[in-house]
Structures are given as C-alpha cells and as structure tokens.
Amino acid sequence: MTTDGTTPAGDESEASVAELVDTFENTIWPSIDRVLAGVDVRPERGVLDLIVHVPRADVVRALRMLKQGDELQFNYLRSLTAVDNEADGVDVVYHLYSIPKNINVTVKVTLPADDKVLETATTVWQAANWLERETAEMFGIRFTGHPDPRTLLMPEDMTDVFPLLKSHPFAEIELLQGELLGHERGAGGDE
Amino acid sequence: MVTETAPEFETQDLLINVGPQHPSTHGVFRMVLEVDGEVVKELVPHIGYLHRGAEKLCENNDFRQGVGYMDRTEYLAAHNAELSYVMAVEALAELEVPARAQWIRMILCELNRLSSHFMFFGAFGVDVGVFGTPFVYAWRERETLIDLFEEISGDRMMYAYFRAGGLAWEVPANFKERVHEVLKSSRQGVKDFDGLLTENEIFIARTKNVGIISAEDAIEIGMSGSSLRASGVNLDIRKTEPYLFYDQVEFDVPLGENGDVFDRYYVRLQEMEQSMRIIEQCLERLEDGPIMPEKMPRMLRLPEGQEVYIRTEAPRGEYGVYLVSKGGNKPWRLKVRSACLSNLQALRQMSVGQYVADAIIILGSIDIVLSEVDR
Numbered sequence: 401m402t403t404d405g406t407t408p409a410g411d412e413s414e415a416s417v418a419e420l421v422d423t424f425e426n427t428i429w430p431s432i433d434r435v436l437a438g439v440d441v442r443p444e445r446g447v448l449d450l451i452v453h454v455p456r457a458d459v460v461r462a463l464r465m466l467k468q469g470d471e472l473q474f475n476y477l478r479s480l481t482a483v484d485n486e487a488d489g490v491d492v493v494y495h496l497y498s499i500p501k502n503i504n505v506t507v508k509v510t511l512p513a514d515d516k517v518l519e520t521a522t523t524v525w526q527a528a529n530w531l532e533r534e535t536a537e538m539f540g541i542r543f544t545g546h547p548d549p550r551t552l553l554m555p556e557d558m559t560d561v562f563p564l565l566k567s568h569p570f571a572e573i574e575l576l577q578g579e580l581l582g583h584e585r586g587a588g589g590d591e
Numbered sequence: 592m593v594t595e596t597a598p599e600f601e602t603q604d605l606l607i608n609v610g611p612q613h614p615s616t617h618g619v620f621r622m623v624l625e626v627d628g629e630v631v632k633e634l635v636p637h638i639g640y641l642h643r644g645a646e647k648l649c650e651n652n653d654f655r656q657g658v659g660y661m662d663r664t665e666y667l668a669a670h671n672a673e674l675s676y677v678m679a680v681e682a683l684a685e686l687e688v689p690a691r692a693q694w695i696r697m698i699l700c701e702l703n704r705l706s707s708h709f710m711f712f713g714a715f716g717v718d719v720g721v722f723g724t725p726f727v728y729a730w731r732e733r734e735t736l737i738d739l740f741e742e743i744s745g746d747r748m749m750y751a752y753f754r755a756g757g758l759a760w761e762v763p764a765n766f767k768e769r770v771h772e773v774l775k776s777s778r779q780g781v782k783d784f785d786g787l788l789t790e791n792e793i794f795i796a797r798t799k800n801v802g803i804i805s806a807e808d809a810i811e812i813g814m815s816g817s818s819l820r821a822s823g824v825n826l827d828i829r830k831t832e833p834y835l836f837y838d839q840v841e842f843d844v845p846l847g848e849n850g851d852v853f854d855r856y857y858v859r860l861q862e863m864e865q866s867m868r869i870i871e872q873c874l875e876r877l878e879d880g881p882i883m884p885e886k887m888p889r890m891l892r893l894p895e896g897q898e899v900y901i902r903t904e905a906p907r908g909e910y911g912v913y914l915v916s917k918g919g920n921k922p923w924r925l926k927v928r929s930a931c932l933s934n935l936q937a938l939r940q941m942s943v944g945q946y947v948a949d950a951i952i953i954l955g956s957i958d959i960v961l962s963e964v965d966r
Contacts, residue, residue, distance in 0.1 A: 418895060419725075426677065436629040446899065447682050447683060447898070447899040448682065448899055448900065448901075475810055476826075478813070478909065478928060479911050479926065480899065481913060483915050483924045484924070495900050495911070495928075499810065499824070499826055504900075507899065525811060525813065526812050526813075527812050527933060527936065528806075530932060530933075530935075530936050530938060531932075534932075552638065553639035553642040553965055554642070557682070563644060564646065564647060568647075570647070
C-alpha cells in the first residue's frame with residue numbers, strides 16, 4: 401500500500417496550520433484540517449492511514465463535510481465498526497476512502513460506556529445501514545435516526561445481549577480452550 | 592349474450608418466503624418477497640443464520656490461531672482471507688516478508704480467484720436454468736485447482752497455509768510444473784464457459800438488462816469487487832493500493848458498462864484471463880530463497896495502542912481486516928470487513944421491479960458466501 405497518507409498532488413499547506421503540518425508531514429492532515437474547519441478535530445498518525453478524532457456532537461456533520469466538496473471526496477465507506485475500550489468508553493470507527501483521489505482516512509468518535517448513543521451516518525452513505533445495525537447489536541450502541549433499527553446477525557429477540565463488549569463472557573468451551581493453552585488474556589505465556 | 596364484468600377486482604400482494612434452506616440462496620439465507628403477480632414489489636433479506644462470532648473468537652486466541660478462523664469466514668477463497676489477516680499482523684509487528692513467500696502468496700491468491708470464479712459459474716448456470724453442463728464443467732476445473740491446493744497445504748478448503756511473516760512450509764518441488772499444468776486446463780475451462788454461455792441467446796435474454804445498478808448507487812451502497820466493476824467503477828485494490836508485488840506485474844482491470852447481471856458474469860470471466868496472466872508473470876519471477884524472516888519470535892507480541900485496517904482484493908471484493916492491539920499475544924479487537932455483506936445490501940435495490948425468477952439470478956450474480964456475510 402503505497403499511496404496512503406501522502407499529500408494529494410499540488411496541495412500547499414496554509415500558514416495557519418503550520419505548527420500542525422510539522423508533526424503531520426506527508427499526510428493528508430492539512431487538507432482534512434481545511435475541510436473540517438469549525439470542527440474540533442485531533443489528528444493521530446496511524447500505521448497506514450491518518451486517524452482523525454471527532455467530537456461526538458459533530459460526527460455526522462464532519463463526515464458529510466469529508467464526503468462533499470471537491471478537495472477530498474470521501475465517497476466510499478469502507479467499514480464501520482466499534483472497539484470496546486472498557487473504562488475508556490466505546491470508539492466508533494469509520495474507514496473512509498475517496499475513489500477519485502485514492503486516499504484513506506479513519507474517523508474515530510469516543511462514546512462514554514454508560515451513554516452509547518450516536519447520530520446515524522446513513523444520511524451520508526447508504527452503506528452505513530447494515531454496518532450500523534451490526535455495530536448496534538454487537539456493542540449496544542443506539543444510532544439515532546436509523547431508518548431500520550432491527551437486529552442484523554443476532555436473533556430478533558436478543559436485544560439485551562451485546563457479544564462484542566469485553567464484559568460479555570466467552571462460552572465455557574472457549575474458556576476451557578484458553579486454559580488448556582495456559583495463558584490469560586493479554587498476558588501471554590511462553591511455551 | 593354479453594355478461595358484464597365486475598367494475599373492479601380486488602388484488603392482493605402475495606408474500607413469498609425464500610430460504611433459509613433453499614438451493615438458490617447459496618447457503619443459509621432468507622429473503623421475503625412481496626410480489627404483485629410476477630413482479631417483485633419489496634424484498635427483505637434476513638441474514639445471520641451462520642453467525643458464529645469469528646471476531647470474538649479471534650480476540651480469545653493468539654495471532655497464530657486467528658488464521659484458521661479467517662479460512663472459515665471466506666471458505667471459497669481462503670488464501671485471500673488469510674492474506675488480509677497475516678498482512679494486518681505483519682504491519683503491526685513490522686515483519687519483513689521474504690520475496691519468495693510474497694510471490695507464492697500472489698500465485699495462490701490468484702489461483703484461488705480462479706477456483707472461486709469457477710464455483711460462481713457453476714452455481715450461476717444452475718440459477719439461470721442451464722442445469723448440468725456448466726455445473727459439471729466448473730467442478731471439473733475447480734477440482735484440478737483444489738487438488739493443487741491440497742498438495743501444497745494438505746487441505747482442500749481450509750488451508751491455514753499463510754503465517755504472519757511468510758508461509759507455513761515450502762511448496763512441493765514440482766510446484767512450477769503443476770501450476771503450469773493447472774493453468775493449461777483452466778484456460779481451456781474459461782474458453783469452454785465463454786463458448787457455452789457468453790453468446791448463448793437464452794442466457795443473454797435472461798441476464799441482459801436485469802438487476803441493473805448504477806455506478807453512483809453501487810458506490811453509495813459500498814459494493815466492491817467484480818460486482819462494483821460491472822457497473823463501470825474502476826476500483827481494484829490491486830491497482831489503486833498495490834500490495835504484495837502487484838505493482839510489478841502487468842494486468843488489466845476489466846470493467847462492465849450497464850451494471851446488469853450479464854456484466855457481472857462477463858467481468859468475472861475476463862478477470863480470470865487476467866489472473867492467469869498474473870500467475871504466469873509470478874512464476875517467471877519466482878526464485879529460491881527463505882519463506883520466513885530470519886529472526887522470527889516464537890510467540891508474536893504486538894506493540895500496545897496500535898491499529899491498522901488492511902484491505903485486499905479478494906474474489907468477491909474488498910476483504911478488510913481491522914486489527915487493534917493493546918499489547919500481548921492476542922488481538923484486542925479484530926473486525927472482518929465482509930465484501931459480501933456490503934454487496935448484499937444492494938440486493939433489494941437491484942431486485943425491486945424485476946420478475947421473481949430474476950430475483951434468484953440477481954442474488955446469484957452478486958456471488959455471496961454466507962459464512963463471510965455472517966462471520
């Protein structure tokens with residue numbers, strides 16, 4: 401993967417973001433910062449793609465700004481999912497791709513663990529429909545304004561069980577498997 | 592004597608339930624059709640029958656074991672599924688993969704594309720109503736490919752042959768000759784299909800201008816792979832964001848024009864020619880050498896607080912793996928971006944307004960694997 405994170409050709413960074421450009425050289429951050437003017441965003445360097453943290457209240461507005469406008473044109477939603485960080489809340493992660501410009505960006509928004517409500521992105525991309533349904537049932541997130549808030553993979557009546565939360569237990573057989581391997585989660589065991 | 596007909600008839604829409612167990616659904620998939628006569632007015636897909644929590648299972652197993660679960664998501668193109676996963680682990684572990692391993696991976700992934708597309712032709716022929724001939728032709732060709740995979744990995748479908756860092760073991764000594772042999776028969780197989788279906792009048796009547804989706808809609812819905820390119824969108828990750836050595840080989844990306852069922856069939860047929868072109872170039876470049884990095888830790892541990900989203904061009908579209916590490920020897924979060932799930936979202940839009948019989952071939956033309964949809 402070569403083209404990721406490089407500045408689109410002929411893109412000159414503005415003086416107002418000069419300090420940030422220093423730390424995010426050769427990334428698409430200057431363009432993102434310009435397109436998302438007025439939104440309180442924070443960049444982070446990822447292994448492949450630039451990660452942009454967006455406040456919860458502005459997420460759909462920011463996504464729409466990234467999609468529209470000629471500069472970036474993030475017209476393709478690659479993936480939408482969430483990560484449970486236990487006490488640090490749940491991150492909802494959007495992987496966006498711009499077909500015309502061939503650039504990627506990851507947008508992240510953090511929800512507190514006790515208030516997992518977020519505005520739906522289906523108004524920006526239709527692709528978000530099923531992806532949000534899956535994320536909702538797996539992590540207990542409520543996407544407000546979703547046109548079809550049914551379960552997707554889970555049974556219709558299992559709306560109070562959220563399997564991908566870290567607090568959700570493994571089945572007994574899986575725990576047994578883990579014990580037989582002789583290591584705890586994350587701790588690891590040598591031989 | 593003329594009898595007067597009643598001024599108004601009352602009509603009623605009929606609900607038809609297709610699946611979950613039905614030969615035309617290619618797995619365990621259910622769709623509820625609301626029909627007015629022969630025309631589909633509404634289509635509601637139901638999925639999840641094969642959900643087995645592969646992502647959660649991966650979070651409970653170490654990086655080496657995850658390869659096996661990837662095989663079982665996309666079992667018709669398991670090499671491609673493994674590839675995304677091991678590339679994600681390699682990206683976070685900063686492993687340098689030897690060139691020989693990369694070339695062999697490329698050959699196997701393209702061979703897997705051939706076997707997967709053959710499977711599509713066989714099943715699709717049955718959907719369209721040509722029972723027998725294409726099905727048996729496809730199985731004959733696919734069998735030669737699967738025999739080769741078995742010789743290499745020991746398994747016909749769940750290969751578990753790729754490792755983070757390289758490959759599990761060397762390929763057999765006669766690997767090059769065997770691939771050439773298989774290519775020869777596959778090339779004939781593609782020709783046979785071309786002759787059997789592409790210009791067949793009945794086949795064209797069934798598939799042309801059926802289940803059309805425009806390029807804008809396909810992008811909006813998040814379709815990928817051959818199904819997206821059939822609508823004329825030039826998006827092939829092997830070209831746009833080359834991985835392995837795809838930037839060092841020559842190949843074309845076939846595109847459709849109308850985005851109908853025929854185009855989705857024909858793009859796949861042309862893609863197979865290109866896959867064979869790629870494999871031949873790979874075989875020329877393949878040289879002896881190591882297949883695993885020299886300094887390979889016995890237990891892989893990834894750095895804390897890192898994440899990566901790897902996408903590769905699998906036969907059915909973009910197979911993505913989103914891997915989040917918080918240290919240790921297991922993924923904190925592993926998400927599989929299923930190409931089929933996103934492609935399947937377009938089914939309703941393609942089918943509404945079409946005939947019931949066409950809804951079946953539209954589903955067939957997306958080429959879904961339900962175990963990848965549900966994971």
